[in-house]
Amino acid sequence: MKRKSILLMLFFLCGKTLWATSTQEPSGNKDVILHAWCWSFKTIKNNLKDISDAGYTIIQTSPAQHCVTEVSRDKGGGNQLFGKGKWYYQYQPTDWKIGNYQMGTREDLVELCHEAKKYGLRIIVDVLPNHTAVNDCQVEPALDAAVGGHENLYHANGFNEIKDYNDRMQCTTGQMGGLPDVNTENPDFQHYYLTYVNDLLACGVRGFRYDTAKHIGLPSDPKDARSPENDFWEVAMGRKAVKGLRLSVARDSLFIYGEVLQDRNTKEVEYADAIGAVTASSFGWNVRHALEGNPWKVDEVLAYSHPAKPSQLVTWVESHDTYCNAHESAHLTDAQIRMGWVFITARKYGVPLFYSRPDGSSPENVWGNNIVGLKGNDAFKHPEVIAVNQFRKMMMGQPEIIVYSENGKVVEVGRGIRGAALINISSENQIVALETSLPAGNYTDKLSGRKFNVKKGVLHGTLAPLTSYILIKK
Numbered sequence: 423m424k425r426k427s428i429l430l431m432l433f434f435l436c437g438k439t440l441w442a443t444s445t446q447e448p449s450g451n452k453d454v455i456l457h458a459w460c461w462s463f464k465t466i467k468n469n470l471k472d473i474s475d476a477g478y479t480i481i482q483t484s485p486a487q488h489c490v491t492e493v494s495r496d497k498g499g500g501n502q503l504f505g506k507g508k509w510y511y512q513y514q515p516t517d518w519k520i521g522n523y524q525m526g527t528r529e530d531l532v533e534l535c536h537e538a539k540k541y542g543l544r545i546i547v548d549v550l551p552n553h554t555a556v557n558d559c560q561v562e563p564a565l566d567a568a569v570g571g572h573e574n575l576y577h578a579n580g581f582n583e584i585k586d587y588n589d590r591m592q593c594t595t596g597q598m599g600g601l602p603d604v605n606t607e608n609p610d611f612q613h614y615y616l617t618y619v620n621d622l623l624a625c626g627v628r629g630f631r632y633d634t635a636k637h638i639g640l641p642s643d644p645k646d647a648r649s650p651e652n653d654f655w656e657v658a659m660g661r662k663a664v665k666g667l668r669l670s671v672a673r674d675s676l677f678i679y680g681e682v683l684q685d686r687n688t689k690e691v692e693y694a695d696a697i698g699a700v701t702a703s704s705f706g707w708n709v710r711h712a713l714e715g716n717p718w719k720v721d722e723v724l725a726y727s728h729p730a731k732p733s734q735l736v737t738w739v740e741s742h743d744t745y746c747n748a749h750e751s752a753h754l755t756d757a758q759i760r761m762g763w764v765f766i767t768a769r770k771y772g773v774p775l776f777y778s779r780p781d782g783s784s785p786e787n788v789w790g791n792n793i794v795g796l797k798g799n800d801a802f803k804h805p806e807v808i809a810v811n812q813f814r815k816m817m818m819g820q821p822e823i824i825v826y827s828e829n830g831k832v833v834e835v836g837r838g839i840r841g842a843a844l845i846n847i848s849s850e851n852q853i854v855a856l857e858t859s860l861p862a863g864n865y866t867d868k869l870s871g872r873k874f875n876v877k878k879g880v881l882h883g884t885l886a887p888l889t890s891y892i893l894i895k896k
Contacts, residue, residue: 465796555601594638641656810890841892851884
């Protein structure tokens with residue numbers, strides 16, 4: 423198929439071949455995120471070499487702020503992911519100061535950032551200004567005092583449970599899952615929170631993941647009775663000072679994205695522009711849908727299932743929420759997740775995030791060894807994962823094509839004339855003849871030694887079950 427020059431984005435559909443190019447988007451990126459979920463700061467530091475060797479450029483940690491240590495019917499003292507202690511205690515802030523029993527101390531974070539820099543790795547921290555602990559009596563006195571009293575910490579609507587997540591007033595000011603909604607528009611809170619963020623930056627942190635970002639209002643959203651102006655994102659992104667305080671590191675030098683789970687009235691584009699990058703949650707669902715044996719939603723997948731620019735997206739096969747909350751992705755094996763990872767990482771756009779599952783976990787035992795703070799399993803450094811992480815860097819700036827086999831079991835991500843990734847998402851051998859942008863010749867996958875041939879624009883070969891192949895033009 424002959425390519426044509428285009429102004430914005432044009433898709434050629436011939437059988438199951440999709441070509442995509444764009445002159446309005448940048449040339450892609452080399453970044454790959456490891457979500458070191460529930461690894462302590464010390465554990466991450468002890469594994470920096472393996473993380474770097476595996477081709478990651480960014481490490482995302484779990485939340486670093488003070489959090490609950492016990493809740494009703496659990497009197498604390500445990501360090502389990504789920505049981506005596508729970509992973510989600512980190513998502514119940516009691517104060518915005520660095521350090522908690524799950525992650526470690528401020529000094530541990532400083533040491534981690536210092537060592538990570540030696541490897542060229544950036545540390546980003548999961549931050550969550552939107553809510554406090556379910557039991558608001560666990561909020562620490564210093565936080566109450568900083569905002570002028572406990573009642574000023576929350577929206578007027580902050581203890582009313584959200585019933586309709588597509589109602590923007592409820593979504594941005596109401597209580598979510600029992601978590602009281604913080605008045606993120608209170609200048610006193612913004613100053614206190616920004617002090618925490620600047621302290622993280624002083625430790626060497628170079629970015630953030632904003633938890634529940636779609637629950638923090640945009641300028642176009644309705645205002646809570648206690649909100650003078652919906653300006654949180656202006657302050658948090660450094661475009662505006664609050665009480666003389668501003669983000670201490672230039673926004674352009676940080677990697678920041680928001681967890682904006684897609685729904686009917688989520689304002690994805692507005693959030694992407696306000697924050698800089700957002701999650702492509704529907705894209706992840708569509709990839710998992712295919713991994714489960716369903717037909718590929720080819721048009722949606724090509725456009726990352728998102729209305730924002732592809733360069734503004736963080737992509738994943740699964741997240742800690744899809745794995746932990748309803749276990750909607752936990753039934754997929756590590757091999758299936760790996761095939762999805764090769765697909766999203768070989769692509770030109772999006773910043774892919776690899777979620778580190780618990781060590782010893784399986785579809786039959788989702789919590790594995792069930793200990794907070796320890797390294798996850800070794801899936802993050804599987805040879806196929808390393809191969810595609812390196813492929814992504816090598817293919818920087820190259821256009822992409824996506825080609826599906828007729829039965830949908832094999833997908834090719836071609837990157838110009840320089841390389842291609844092949845993925846068999848099925849549990850059977852697949853013999854393929856796929857259209858490709860690779861030049862004619864013989865190609866050998868470095869890991870398996872398996873050979874492929876390209877003749878007259880068609881790639882021929884056999885793929886083993888749940889296996890990927892990286893082909894590079896010499």
